[in-house]
Amino acid sequence: MAEPLRLDAQGWRRDGRLWQPALPFYAVIGDPVTHSLSPRLHTAALSERGLAHEYLALTIPSAQLAELKARAGELAGFNVTAPHKEAVAALCDGRTDQARDLGAVNTVRVDNGRWLGHNTDSGGLLAVLSQIWTAGPPPADAVVLGTGGSARAAVDALRRWGVIAVEVRYRSTAGRDRFADWLAGLGLTEEVTLAPLVADSDLPPEEPCVWICCLAGGVPALPYLPPAAGEAPALLVDLRYGSQRPAEEAPLGFRFCDGLPLLLMQGGLSFAWWFGPPAPWAAMHAALMSR
Numbered sequence: 001m002a003e004p005l006r007l008d009a010q011g012w013r014r015d016g017r018l019w020q021p022a023l024p025f026y027a028v029i030g031d032p033v034t035h036s037l038s039p040r041l042h043t044a045a046l047s048e049r050g051l052a053h054e055y056l057a058l059t060i061p062s063a064q065l066a067e068l069k070a071r072a073g074e075l076a077g078f079n080v081t082a083p084h085k086e087a088v089a090a091l092c093d094g095r096t097d098q099a100r101d102l103g104a105v106n107t108v109r110v111d112n113g114r115w116l117g118h119n120t121d122s123g124g125l126l127a128v129l130s131q132i133w134t135a136g137p138p139p140a141d142a143v144v145l146g147t148g149g150s151a152r153a154a155v156d157a158l159r160r161w162g163v164i165a166v167e168v169r170y171r172s173t174a175g176r177d178r179f180a181d182w183l184a185g186l187g188l189t190e191e192v193t194l195a196p197l198v199a200d201s202d203l204p205p206e207e208p209c210v211w212i213c214c215l216a217g218g219v220p221a222l223p224y225l226p227p228a229a230g231e232a233p234a235l236l237v238d239l240r241y242g243s244q245r246p247a248e249e250a251p252l253g254f255r256f257c258d259g260l261p262l263l264l265m266q267g268g269l270s271f272a273w274w275f276g277p278p279a280p281w282a283a284m285h286a287a288l289m290s291r
Contacts, residue, residue: 004033004057007064007071014056021074024110026274027058029068029088030081034059035217035243037260037288038079041267044287048280062087072113077274079267080106082216085149086178092117102156103182104149107270118273121153122160124266128237129161129210132257135233138162139208145197145224146214147175150239152182154212155192163210169197169224171215199223203230210235211254217244222251229253237262264288 005027006013013019026046028038034057042055053076060068065087068075080088085104089095092105093114099105105117129138142163144154147170158166170176176194183189204226213221217240225236234254238245241259250256268279 002057004059006059007068011071012074021054023053024074024076026053026055026077027075028055028079028081029058029060029084031059031061031083032217033057033081035241036081037242037263038081038267040287041263041284042271044283045268045271045280048283049275051275060084065091069115072110072115075110077107077109079270080108082148082150088115089117089149091115098122098156101186102149102152103185104152106149106153106266107273109274118270119153120266120269120273121150121262122156123269124262124264125153125157125212125237125239126160127265128257128261129157132237132255132261133210133235135208139210139233140164141205141207142166142210142212144168144212144214145221146171146216147179148214148216151179151212151214154214154239155188158210158212159188159191164191166192167195168192169195171197197224200226202226203228204232204234206230206232208233210237212236213238213240215240218246220246220248222246222248225251225254227251260288 003015011018028036036057039055039057046053069091085106089103089105095117099117099119102119105119106121107118109116138161142158144151155166183192215221228251236250236254237257239259239262245258264285268281268284272279
């Protein structure tokens with residue numbers, strides 16, 4: 001992958017040199033962002049549609065988000081990855097109902113310098129869960145590891161899928177408090193519970209269950225998971241992929257899915273929101289599999 005685009009006091013820097021885009025471009029922003037396969041995915045989609053825009057990876061520290069917005073005329077739209085989903089939501093001039101409910105944005109459309117925010121993580125994860133769960137109806141219980149923007153999308157997707165009880169496990173009291181405030185705002189304090197993220201030595205319940213890992217890149221998940229599945233079906237979905245996901249096996253007996261199927265689904269939904277449906281799914285899937 002090419003060196004990510006950067007922004008400094010002089011403007012855009014591409015491969016270390018000042019750069020002026022010929023057309024408004026699209027990007028994925030984050031810190032870090034070198035791991036992202038979104039440029040591969042969206043470059044294939046743009047080519048399939050015959051669109052001349054570029055889609056680039058853009059490294060942006062949190063302190064530069066306001067500066068990025070000031071240059072919004074040069075951006076046509078962008079995806080958002082960790083750790084900026086909540087901060088970008090607060091900077092948006094308008095948000096879809098989905099993004100407003102989640103308080104997290106992973107897709108922005110720029111309209112006359114205004115940031116319009118959307119969230120395709122929840123819909124993408126809902127599609128993935130519906131496809132890979134083959135053990136009958138959705139399970140009654142689920143566990144989410146982490147409390148960031150992707151964890152909010154996970155809770156939303158699980159509830160829309162039909163899960164009744166969700167437990168969210170937090171790493172810090174600050175993360176717990178932010179998540180609790182979000183749950184209270186939506187009236188979900190009864191259906192979604194919070195618990196500290198500690199070592200898990202118990203087997204899963206004897207009923208079907210799903211674990212969704214929303215931890216930051218590089219943070220091991222295995223210490224916080226049961227050592228093995230019980231008698232009932234158990235699924236682990238780790239939303240990370242590539243270098244962001246630690247080299248660890250899923251617990252014995254768990255069915256496992258990494259974040260690539262979600263990347264494809266949320267990326268296709270983002271593309272359709274920018275350019276209109278249908279998304280060029282076949283070209284995007286082929287690009288993802290050819291890495």
